[in-house]
Amino acid sequence: MKCSLCGNPLGRDEIGLSKKLISRAIQEGYCYACLSRKFRTTEAQLHDMADAFRKSGCTLFQ
Numbered sequence: 001m002k003c004s005l006c007g008n009p010l011g012r013d014e015i016g017l018s019k020k021l022i023s024r025a026i027q028e029g030y031c032y033a034c035l036s037r038k039f040r041t042t043e044a045q046l047h048d049m050a051d052a053f054r055k056s057g058c059t060l061f062q
């Protein structure tokens with residue numbers, strides 16, 4: 001899967017975050033850079049978020 005905005009290849013965490021933050025049903029995903037712009041946050045915060053979801057056992061991040 002590639003980022004819908006910039007076309008960069010997406011990692012599992014980026015796809016997981018896109019689903020968590022937007023909708024599980026989405027067919028597109030966004031990279032960290034585009035997600036941070038979209039949600040007015042930083043890439044570091046998004047990495048922390050992915051870690052927190054993984055620790056909570058979310059299957060999107062395993």
Ligand SMILES: [Zn+2]
Binds near residue numbers: 003007031035
């Ligand atoms: Zn992107």
